[in-house]
Amino acid sequence: MGKKRKKGKCAKNAQNSEGGTYIEEENVIHAPHVLIINRGHLPSRLMELIKNTRSIFEPYTSSKLKVRSSNTFKDFVSIAGTFHIHHIISFSMTETAYNMRICRVPHGPTLFFKLIGATLAREVDQLIRKPIKDQVSESEIEIDGPENQIVLPQNISGKGNIKSHQSAIRLVEMGPRISLKLIKIEDGLCQGKVIYHHYIKKSPDELSRLEEIHRKKRKLKLLKTNNKLKLKRKIGSKKNSSFNSAKKRKKEIGIP
Template identity: 30%
Template sequence: MGKRKGRCSKKNPASKQALEPEHLVKAPHSFVIHRGNCSKDLIDLTKDFRKVMEPFTASQLKERKKNTLKDFLSVSGFLHVSHMIVFTETELGTYMRLARLPRGPTLTFRIHNYGLARDVISSLKKQYVIMKAFQNAPLIVLNSFSGEGMHMKLMATMFQNMFPTINITTVKLKNIRRCVLMNYNPNTKLIDFRHYVIRATPVGLNKGTKKVVQGKIPNLNRCKDMSEFFDKAGQLSESEFEEDPQAQVLLPQSLASRGATADSKSAVKLYELGPRINMQLIKIEDGLMDGEVLFHELIEKSEEEKALIKKRREEKKRLKEKRKSQQEENVKKKLRVKEELKQKSLEGIKIKKEMTESQRLMELAAVESQNVGDMEQDDEDDADYYRREVGAEPEQDLFSENSRKRRADDNSVRGFKKMRLDKKLKKKFQKNQEPDKKVNKKNQNERFGKNQDGKKKFRNQPDGRNNKASKGQKPFSNQKKVFGGKINKNKMGRSREGKSKGKSRK
């Protein structure tokens, strides 16, 4: 019995990548981004160009201002990205850079004018937009790119390598739903970029039959019979025309659209999706966004200037490598010093742990003996001073250690505060006292004229009350006391009396 697969094996990205076909892995992938301060229209153009490059592009790529080209270059190898299209905007104009990753070359185009996809679709009378067409890569068509010059060949090669190649023997016509057309005008040196969706319609049928074949519901409101709908003359209006015979082809395979079956004659129609771009090649660089200029449309330099620029670039490269090597040496040196300090600290900790308890006790004993010696020396100094000043021998316990330390009356250690007990603990402590102490306390109460509870007896009254309390005054225990031991006879405090006086004055 085989091993049962769990959830982790199903969601493992490595297993999914292994199951991905090889032609999809080798297909050219692209990044389409914008850099710098760009207008809202240019950002929308970037999104429209991502739709053109689908499905082999990062359509939901979120670029930030702090991201650099090195950040995109670092992840391009893992994601099989081979091309990068960068849109920028300055005061002079709008530019598009097409770069081959990871080492170039880089082509810089100046965009003269452009139209967004939403504007193109809204301007068409017949609009045909289908989302299934973006599931496969478009077909690239180049026109008039066979001019003289190495820059023309390089530009044509870059455009062709942006899209996956087509194998004629294994290609399926139903997967080719879009096409990108690039037309080069040698007179103006402008490149027209257009994006279309391809649709095939049956040919040789009248208007009514074509509607039924294509799955459209016909309008039979003006017809008495179904045959009248098919045989009715004048089905074509003045705005409609017959398809061009050059656009009619014999389909070798069946297409996804209705009526376009194999070995049937169909007409190929193109519906524009947008965007529209008119651009011009300005510069070709050898490296990635920075390198030797191989071609420039506006600036021409002599051989001496080219040699000087090349020399400066080599010196700059050499200086950069030197700084990089020096920085690596400094980093290694810091790591070496850090490791040495770490080893020293570890050795110190190890030595400290190896010290035994006896060694620490010996050190403590040596410190205590030194303190005792210092105290004895101080005692001898005091005795000598007494002899010199008084002229007689001091008493035996005058400068001894016992004479300096005073003891408390209850033989407790001096220097510590007595612990105050709570009432409950105090009562518990009093109950546990010796019986002779209780007897002594009873005799003492009788001696001073107190009750068993310890309260003072009054001689005037047999019940312990004072004569003054019987005249209408409160007992002594219930009277309130103020600061200084005086008795507050009035019920109201001073603050309340002051408030009442203030009210009476008003």
């Protein structure tokens, strides 16, 4: 037999002392979560941007999620309720552009963006460590003052960081920086009425006709859903009736 593999430090920290299972805090479990995914094969730089974006939403996202080519968008929507996912952010690529889509699940709306430019977290870190005068704005420079003084609730590593003493804090940009252009808004989940389109403008008459088409589609969808529910109830009722009849016959002939 091979040598038993030891658990690493991260694996041990992810277990509790009693059951050996990961325990997530209650406020984290029930908080709104966001799922950040890629659609199709993307270049390494864009995949790194996805990783950076996930780090922004921690712990309210799955940082190490691996999307398989067989996964469809519906697969992620189907698990949204179980994992308290309220939004899905997806990155994709066409022949001419990189795109980002933000969806409110389960009913929309959906915002479609074109990715204009991005600075990765590691590149932002390099700019902060070695600032170039022309690239660092006044908003990126913090000066110590009363507004950034706090009383420490506990001892913290570092010179002079003692419990109950005042210490200055500074916000440091972590990145990434993303520049986006809003292209389209749909009122449903990746479908439905187009509320806004950057390139296509419609007249009031055209908008009225489209609204009527979408109204009929919603009505038809609701009708289909109701018919499916009625069919399920009917099948369930027949099964219960057959079961009760069989049970009654067994009782009449003395079978327990």
